[in-house]
Amino acid sequence: NAGVTQTPKFQVLKTGQSMTLQCAQDMNHNSMYWYRQDPGMGLRLIYYSASEGTTDKGEVPNGYNVSRLNKREFSLRLESAAPSQTSVYFCASSESRKSPLHFGNGTRLTVT
């Protein structure tokens, strides 16, 4: 009963490096999301995908790209990492666009 699985759990990047954060859900949910969590800021939506084949920008999309590979998987890519992208990233999924979200355990990213 995995739910939402994120990899990796931790990552350290140098400024300018690229990486992809992976997310997979096994609940057959239509909608998937990427949030970032920063101290005192709560969670802010980066990108979301309402269904397979569609993606849309959230509140803070700059510097990120996403791919909805299939119904299960939704990846987040940093093409050229910046120190401002140091954060904890959470992937989430939901049955529909207005349903509660189910979260993964997060990826803690540090950009030096």
Added chain:
Amino acid sequence: AQSVTQLGSHVSVSEGALVLLRCNYSSSVPPYLFWYVQYPNQGLQLLLKYTSAATLVKGINGFEAEFKKSETSFHLTKPSAHMSDAAEYFCAVSDQSGGGADGLTFGKGTHLIIQP
């Protein structure tokens, strides 16, 4: 666009005392409202949700919240705090207007500290 305000970034209560975490929202239409809990180094877990049925909503771990439209509030309460309740709590709102982004808009969180 909707927004959520959580009053108090840190709340400290004694074990056995009442827990009250405050949440106010702004929304142009009746919203769906949620409370989530986050334990250290973990993801967020749903505590309870309001989706326009009963205004008093009961959740897991003895928590409940009351939707008050006149006050635009959705405060979270628990009659008797336990040490295991120490965590970060987030209030969130879902836009039911049909426009705007999907997903939830979160408050900045309240860190609940339980004193022995």
